Amino acid sequence: MKPVVSQQSSALTGSIRVPGDKSISHRALMFGAMAVGETKVTGLLEGEDVLCTAAAMRSLGASVEQCDDGTWVIKGRGVGGFSEPTGVLDMGNSGTAARLLMGVLATQSFTTFMTGDASLCSRPMERVMKPLRPIGVSFVSRENGRMPIAIQGTSAPMPISYELPVASAQVKSAVMLAGLNAPGKTTVIEPNPSRDHTEKMLQHFGAEVEVEETDKGGRVITLTGQPELVARDVIVPTDPSSAAFPVVAALITPGSKITVEAVGMNPLRTGLFATLKEMGGKITEENVRIDAGEEVADLVVEYSELTGVTVPASRAPSMIDEYPVLAVAASFAKGTTHMEGLEELRVKESDRLAVVVESLKACGVDVTEGEDFMIVNATGEAALGGGEIKSRLDHRIAMSFIVFGLASQKPVTIDDGSPIDTSFPGFIDLMNGLGAKIS
Numbered sequence: 001m002k003p004v005v006s007q008q009s010s011a012l013t014g015s016i017r018v019p020g021d022k023s024i025s026h027r028a029l030m031f032g033a034m035a036v037g038e039t040k041v042t043g044l045l046e047g048e049d050v051l052c053t054a055a056a057m058r059s060l061g062a063s064v065e066q067c068d069d070g071t072w073v074i075k076g077r078g079v080g081g082f083s084e085p086t087g088v089l090d091m092g093n094s095g096t097a098a099r100l101l102m103g104v105l106a107t108q109s110f111t112t113f114m115t116g117d118a119s120l121c122s123r124p125m126e127r128v129m130k131p132l133r134p135i136g137v138s139f140v141s142r143e144n145g146r147m148p149i150a151i152q153g154t155s156a157p158m159p160i161s162y163e164l165p166v167a168s169a170q171v172k173s174a175v176m177l178a179g180l181n182a183p184g185k186t187t188v189i190e191p192n193p194s195r196d197h198t199e200k201m202l203q204h205f206g207a208e209v210e211v212e213e214t215d216k217g218g219r220v221i222t223l224t225g226q227p228e229l230v231a232r233d234v235i236v237p238t239d240p241s242s243a244a245f246p247v248v249a250a251l252i253t254p255g256s257k258i259t260v261e262a263v264g265m266n267p268l269r270t271g272l273f274a275t276l277k278e279m280g281g282k283i284t285e286e287n288v289r290i291d292a293g294e295e296v297a298d299l300v301v302e303y304s305e306l307t308g309v310t311v312p313a314s315r316a317p318s319m320i321d322e323y324p325v326l327a328v329a330a331s332f333a334k335g336t337t338h339m340e341g342l343e344e345l346r347v348k349e350s351d352r353l354a355v356v357v358e359s360l361k362a363c364g365v366d367v368t369e370g371e372d373f374m375i376v377n378a379t380g381e382a383a384l385g386g387g388e389i390k391s392r393l394d395h396r397i398a399m400s401f402i403v404f405g406l407a408s409q410k411p412v413t414i415d416d417g418s419p420i421d422t423s424f425p426g427f428i429d430l431m432n433g434l435g436a437k438i439s
């Protein structure tokens, strides 16, 4: 346990760069390990979640090494070329690593055992197992599809077509990754588009992936199986989900003006920035460019008087990880913020809907929890603070309430800041470098 105290700070100023994108980093390691040749990755997130993926790739027979210049080099095994690991794969806190790997391992002809920390072992895996079973894999899990699990991969995979019942990039990716090693075409239909890093990066590695928009705003993704993935260099943009924390900190801390450099601006990831702008947040995108197929921009953010807004359910997939920190921004805004379509928040690293509500209440905020919505009422004055927050193995809860404490009247204490290292190593030092008072 690493307790953290966050106190009202004077203006935040300066220029920072947050670490690499977590979603893209996991995929770069996995796809590099399935490609033929040597993949070089720059800007990889060296957080605990991604390091679990690196270790899993090594256990499966790929070579994954970090060079002196910080670049990561992966020597791949080809699609379907992994070897049976001797031990149990430990995916730590990472749902993305576990679920994407379940797809990969579904079509390797051996049995893999996989586990994770207490948070990961409480998360639903049936949503991935259900579409994968018709491909030919079988699973043994704890009750209700909870980890640890055993994955008995098939040597004769069948391609499938699957319509996602929830917008989930992890489920979509798991099906596509299983489809990579199946003959013929694998199709995933998503009702509401989720992050498309798997589609983009598989194309980058030479796979044939077609994406069609449906009349109803959804997508049909078709992958041609058994391509030869060819090693490619990957430049990982910085993570918009990590940039979210300094961005909201600057918006709510009076007098602040900061620049967050080279933020990944994939349109399926930027719902938070759109919402904050609607709330009156002064966020300007400068130097917009494309880096290795992904949009990137420098964000200039100034303290702003925010007002409450309604955030529609249709925007949830593009900001699914950002609701805890949006709820913090809403606590400093004038008026009511309605956040709708939040049912997926209940199955993240913690039940984020319940934990955000309990933590906001502990900090004196007027908040209402519904089954799939949250309403925050605030006056536009500095929120009270003073809460003692339990981070519950959830990095984004820890960082959100550290941000809260920078602008609230009383300090906020977090019982354990150690989960931050899963996605944002160096967070506290980076924020203190801007003038934050976090100890």
Ligand code: S3P
Residues within 6 Å of the ligand: 022, 023, 024, 096, 167, 168, 169, 170, 171, 173, 195, 320, 321, 344
């Ligand atoms: C991710 C997808 C999202 C997100 C997670 C990363 C990914 O999860 O919450 O942090 O990299 O595919 P879901 O697929 O469960 O929505």
